[in-house]
Amino acid sequence: MGAIRVLEPHVANQIAAGEVVERPASVVKELIENALDAGASRVEIEVRGGGADLIRVADDGSGMEREDALLALERHATSKIRRAEDLKAITTFGFRGEALPSIASVSSLRLLTSTGGPTGGTLVQVGAGRVERVEPASHPRGTTVEVEHLFQNAPARRKFLRSQATETARIADVVGTIAAAHPAIAFILTSGGRQILAAPSVGTCRDRAAALVGPQSAALLLPIETREGAIRLTGLVSAPALNRSTSRDERLYVNGRPVRERRVLHAVQDAYATLLPRGRYPVVYLFLEVRSGEVDVNVHPAKAEVRFLHPGAVHGLVRRTLVGALRSSRPTQMLAPLSQGVSEAAPQAGAWAQDRGLDDRLPLATLAQFRDSYILAAAPDGLLIVDQHAAHERVLYERLLRDSLARRVERQRLLLPLTVEVTAAQRAVLEEASETLESLGFTVAAFGEAVLRIDEVPAVLPVEDLEHLVGELLDEFLEWRKMEGVDRLRHLIASTAACHAAVTARHPLQNEEMERIVADLMLAESPMTCPHGRPVLLRLTLDQLEREFRRK
Numbered sequence: 001m002g003a004i005r006v007l008e009p010h011v012a013n014q015i016a017a018g019e020v021v022e023r024p025a026s027v028v029k030e031l032i033e034n035a036l037d038a039g040a041s042r043v044e045i046e047v048r049g050g051g052a053d054l055i056r057v058a059d060d061g062s063g064m065e066r067e068d069a070l071l072a073l074e075r076h077a078t079s080k081i082r083r084a085e086d087l088k089a090i091t092t093f094g095f096r097g098e099a100l101p102s103i104a105s106v107s108s109l110r111l112l113t114s115t116g117g118p119t120g121g122t123l124v125q126v127g128a129g130r131v132e133r134v135e136p137a138s139h140p141r142g143t144t145v146e147v148e149h150l151f152q153n154a155p156a157r158r159k160f161l162r163s164q165a166t167e168t169a170r171i172a173d174v175v176g177t178i179a180a181a182h183p184a185i186a187f188i189l190t191s192g193g194r195q196i197l198a199a200p201s202v203g204t205c206r207d208r209a210a211a212l213v214g215p216q217s218a219a220l221l222l223p224i225e226t227r228e229g230a231i232r233l234t235g236l237v238s239a240p241a242l243n244r245s246t247s248r249d250e251r252l253y254v255n256g257r258p259v260r261e262r263r264v265l266h267a268v269q270d271a272y273a274t275l276l277p278r279g280r281y282p283v284v285y286l287f288l289e290v291r292s293g294e295v296d297v298n299v300h301p302a303k304a305e306v307r308f309l310h311p312g313a314v315h316g317l318v319r320r321t322l323v324g325a326l327r328s329s330r331p332t333q334m335l336a337p338l339s340q341g342v343s344e345a346a347p348q349a350g351a352w353a354q355d356r357g358l359d360d361r362l363p364l365a366t367l368a369q370f371r372d373s374y375i376l377a378a379a380p381d382g383l384l385i386v387d388q389h390a391a392h393e394r395v396l397y398e399r400l401l402r403d404s405l406a407r408r409v410e411r412q413r414l415l416l417p418l419t420v421e422v423t424a425a426q427r428a429v430l431e432e433a434s435e436t437l438e439s440l441g442f443t444v445a446a447f448g449e450a451v452l453r454i455d456e457v458p459a460v461l462p463v464e465d466l467e468h469l470v471g472e473l474l475d476e477f478l479e480w481r482k483m484e485g486v487d488r489l490r491h492l493i494a495s496t497a498a499c500h501a502a503v504t505a506r507h508p509l510q511n512e513e514m515e516r517i518v519a520d521l522m523l524a525e526s527p528m529t530c531p532h533g534r535p536v537l538l539r540l541t542l543d544q545l546e547r548e549f550r551r552k
C-alpha cells in the first residue's frame with residue numbers, strides 16, 4: 001500500500017462526507033474494507049456486546065510503518081487517492097481517509113500494525129480522537145484494529161443501539177455480504193467467544209455461497225454470466241423454490257462494492273414477478289463490473305449507494321439476464337430433475353450414477369436423436385432428454401479440468417505454428433496466463449510486440465477458429481485475474497475450450513456417438529448442468545408417465 005498523505009482541502013471537500021459510524025456494523029464494514037484494500041487473504045473479526053464493548057478486526061495485509069500508522073488516524077489522510085481526478089476512477093473501497101479518525105473519535109482505538117519488515121511493528125493507542133500512546137510492538141505482517149467502548153462519549157448515539165443480538169446480526173450480515181464477493185479471502189467472525197461465521201478460502205462464488213447460505217440452498221442458486229458493452233454481469237440467482245420473507249438477500253455489488261440501487265432491485269423484482277408469491281423475495285448475488293467512468297461511487301457518505309451513468313442499460317441487462325436464467329430453470333422443475341436428492345458433493349466420477357442404480361455396467365439405451373440436437377435415452381425408470389451440446393461440453397470440461405490438474409492434458413502440435421494478433425492488454429496478461437494455459441494444453445509464446453505464437457493446443461480442440469478462442473481466453477483472463485484465483489481461471493479456460501470443442505446443436509450424430517456422450521455423461525461428477533450452469537438433461541420418470549396416461 002502506498003504512503004499515506006493528507007488530502008488537500010479542495011480534494012477533501014469534493015468527497016461525499018458525513019457520518020460514517022452509525023452503528024457497530026458500520027465500524028466492522030470500514031475495518032474489513034481497509035483490510036481488503038491492504039490485500040489481506042484472511043480477515044478475522046471478533047466482537048463482544050454486539051460490537052459496543054469490543055470490535056477487533058485482524059488482517060494479514062500490507063500493514064503500515066510507524067509514520068503511516070500515525071497519519072492513518074488523521075482526517076482526510078489516505079493512501080488511496082491524491083487528486084480530484086482520482087475520484088473518477090476509484091478502484092479501492094476506501095478513498096476518503098475518514099473511517100479510522102471517525103471511529104477513533106467515538107471510541108478507544110488501538111492500532112497494531114507491521115509491514116513485516118526489519119523496523120518491527122507499531123502500536124498506536126487513541127482515546128476520544130487523541131493519540132495517547134505510540135510504541136514499538138510485535139505483530140506479524142498485517143494490521144489489527146481494536147475498537148472498545150463504542151459511543152461511550154456519544155450517549156445520544158449509544159441510545160440508538162438496538163439489542164446486542166440485533167447489532168450482532170447486523171454485523172454478521174455485513175461480514176456475509178462482503179465475504180460473498182471475495183471467495184478467495186477467508187473470513188471468520190466470532191461473537192462473545194463463539195464462532196458465528198466461518199468462510200474458508202474457496203475458488204468460486206458458488207462455493208462461498210454454500211458457506212453462507214448452506215449447501216442445500218446453494219444448490220438452488222443458478223449461475224448467471226453476461227456481458228453487454230461495457231457492463232459485465234455475473235452471479236447467482238435463486239430458483240423460485242428458494243425465497244425469503246424480506247429483500248435482505250437481494251445483494252448487488254458494483255465493482256466488488258456492496259450497494260443498494262433502487263432500479264436494479266426493481267429489475268430483480270420484475271424478473272421474479274410471476275414466479276414468487278407476493279411478499280416473497282429471491283436470494284440473488286449480482287456482481288456488476290462496469291468501467292469506472294460508468295459509475296460514480298462518491299455519492300453516499302457510507303458508500304452504500306452508487307450512481308450509474310446509464311441506469312437504463314443496467315436495469316435492462318439485469319432484467320433480461322434473470323428472466324433468461326429463470327426461464328431455463330423452469331422445465332427442469334416441471335420434469336422432476338435428476339438432481340433431486342443428489343448432493344452437490346459427489347466427488348468421485350461415477351458416484352452419482354451408482355447412487356441412482358445406473359452403474360457403469362448398465363449403459364442407458366439411446367433411442368433416437370430429435371431435431372439433430374437432443375438425444376433421447378431410456379433409463380431403467382424413465383426417459384431422458386439430453387441436450388447433446390451441453391452434455392458433451394460437461395464431459396469435455398470435466399476431463400480437461402482433471403487432466404489439467406494432473407498435468408496430463410493430451411496435446412496436439414500444430415503443423416504450422418499459428419500466429420495471432422493481440423491487443424496490448426492481451427499481450428500484457430500473457431505472462432501471467434501462460435502457466436494456466438500451459439496446464440490446459442496450450443503452448444503460447446509472445447512473438448514480437450503484438451503477436452502471439454501458438455505451437456500446441458489441447459487435442460480435443462478443433463483447429464479452426466483457434467485465433468478467436470485464444471483471444472477470448474486472454475480477455476477472460478484480463479477480466480478475472482484481479483478478482484479471482486487460479487481455480488476460477490482454470491474453470492473459465494476449461495469451459496471456454498470445452499464449449500468450442502463440443503458437438504453443436506443441429507448436428508446429426510451416429511448411434512455410437514450418442515452412446516458415447518450419454519455413457520460419459522453418466523460418469524460425470526455433475527451431469528445435471530453444463531459448465532455455464534444450463535441444464536443438461538430432463539427426465540420423465542415412469543411414475544410420471546403412468547400418471548399422465550392415467551394408468552395409476
Ligand SMILES: Nc1ncnc2c1ncn2[C@@H]1O[C@H](COP(=O)(O)OP(=O)(O)OP(=O)(O)O)[C@@H](O)[C@H]1O
Binds near residue numbers: 062093
Ligand atoms: N488494515 C489496514 N492495513 C493497511 N493499511 C491500512 C489499514 N487500514 C487503514 N490503512 C491505511 O490508513 C489509511 C486511512 O484509512 P481510512 O479507512 O481512515 O481511510 P481510507 O480507507 O483511505 O478511506 P475511507 O475513509 O473511504 O475508508 C488508508 O488509506 C490506508 O493507507
Ligand SMILES: [Mg+2]
Binds near residue numbers: 033100
Ligand atoms: Mg477505509
